[in-house]
Amino acid sequence: MGVRKTIAVIRGDGIGPEIVGEALRVLDTVANCYEHTFVYDDVDMGGVAIDKWGDPLPQEMLEKCLRSDSVLLGAVGGRKWDGVPGDKRPEKGLLRLRAGMGVYSNNRPAKIWKQLADASPLKREIVEKGIDFMIVRELTGGIYFGTHRTEETDGQLCATDVLRYTEREIERIGRIGFETARKRRGRLCSVEKSNVLDSSRLWKKVLHGLAAEYPDVELTDMLVDNCAMQIVKDPSQFDVIVTENMFGDILSDEASMITGSIGMIPSSSLGDGTRGLYEPIHGSAPDIAGLDVANPIGTILSAGMLLRYSFGLDAEADEVERAVERVLDEGYRTADILGDGVGCQKIGCREMGTRIAQAVRDAKG
Ligand code: IPM
Numbered sequence: 203m204g205v206r207k208t209i210a211v212i213r214g215d216g217i218g219p220e221i222v223g224e225a226l227r228v229l230d231t232v233a234n235c236y237e238h239t240f241v242y243d244d245v246d247m248g249g250v251a252i253d254k255w256g257d258p259l260p261q262e263m264l265e266k267c268l269r270s271d272s273v274l275l276g277a278v279g280g281r282k283w284d285g286v287p288g289d290k291r292p293e294k295g296l297l298r299l300r301a302g303m304g305v306y307s308n309n310r311p312a313k314i315w316k317q318l319a320d321a322s323p324l325k326r327e328i329v330e331k332g333i334d335f336m337i338v339r340e341l342t343g344g345i346y347f348g349t350h351r352t353e354e355t356d357g358q359l360c361a362t363d364v365l366r367y368t369e370r371e372i373e374r375i376g377r378i379g380f381e382t383a384r385k386r387r388g389r390l391c392s393v394e395k396s397n398v399l400d401s402s403r404l405w406k407k408v409l410h411g412l413a414a415e416y417p418d419v420e421l422t423d424m425l426v427d428n429c430a431m432q433i434v435k436d437p438s439q440f441d442v443i444v445t446e447n448m449f450g451d452i453l454s455d456e457a458s459m460i461t462g463s464i465g466m467i468p469s470s471s472l473g474d475g476t477r478g479l480y481e482p483i484h485g486s487a488p489d490i491a492g493l494d495v496a497n498p499i500g501t502i503l504s505a506g507m508l509l510r511y512s513f514g515l516d517a518e519a520d521e522v523e524r525a526v527e528r529v530l531d532e533g534y535r536t537a538d539i540l541g542d543g544v545g546c547q548k549i550g551c552r553e554m555g556t557r558i559a560q561a562v563r564d565a566k567g
């Protein structure tokens with residue numbers, strides 16, 4: 203018996219509509235092959251919502267997401283909306299969605315695909331030691347959600363952004379870190395800036411307070427600047443990194459790059475229930491929008507994570523991952539993962555989606 207689920211779909215801006223279109227093609231194929239019904243509910247968010255409704259996330263759009271079983275997102279933002287005030291920017295819609303859905307735990311895998319080892323900017327001997335770690339990023343607190351203010355003091359402008367964390371916020375993300383490590387190789391690295399910041403000292407204290415409950419997990423600490431260096435020096439040392447919102451934003455871009463392309467990395471954002479927000483970690487890339495050259499794989503893998511973590515459809519999620527693997531094995535590449543191109547064929551966004559969907563269909567026979 204198949205399942206029936208509603209998915210709120212946020213195509214967003216820039217390349218968003220193209221990459222989401224391909225992910226839906228793959229989801230439709232999964233639905234077909236496994237007799238599921240996925241009902242898509244379109245949601246406007248980001249620049250497109252500003253243009254249409256004067257608000258990056260109108261309340262009724264948030265409510266559509268809260269009524270859905272899960273949410274799939276492409277990307278939001280673009281230079282067109284650079285001039286709009288901070289609280290009306292496209293990105294603000296995304297932040298309000300994350301807060302509104304209560305998805306405090308953002309999981310971003312950094313894994314090298316063997317087919318793409320040449321696309322990594324790291325030296326081969328570093329890549330060969332293996333890259334397979336997970337960044338668990340706190341997503342609804344910290345400096346992103348503290349007070350933001352710009353005022354005039356003594357004849358000059360002065361801007362403030364507050365980085366604030368409560369023990370409770372740190373504890374719940376800390377637990378996700380330990381639990382994630384427990385399911386992997388049992389090593390958790392807590393990343394902070396406790397040599398300077400109070401919020402980081404509290405972070406470290408809370409993490410160590412939890413350690414006794416997870417005796418099977420080895421907890422280590424690392425300062426964020428050192429972590430940025432270690433990620434390029436020897437990424438094989440990491441299993442799970444748990445860190446606060448802004449550090450996680452920065453480190454996850456770095457981590458994605460060493461795996462070959464930011465276009466490959468999916469993410470899940472979850473709170474206490476099963477409704478999640480799934481999005482590739484890259485942005486809306488307005489410079490290549492509409493050209494059919496974007497890489498849809500990060501979004502397709504996000505849809506795979508949605509099947510696994512929100513709907514419990516592990517076999518289907520495995521199938522999506524294997525389909526990506528197969529298409530890469532066959533040598534098909536979008537421009538961002540072409541590397542030196544030897545033995546590969548360059549294809550566009552649409553063809554990549556079509557081929558992955560076809561691979562899902564073929565596997566099911
Ligand atoms: C990300 C993005 C967002 C973030 C932006 C678009 C607000 O960079 O998901 O990593 O900073 O969280």
Ligand code: MG
Pocket residue numbers: 451452455483
């Ligand atoms: Mg980011």
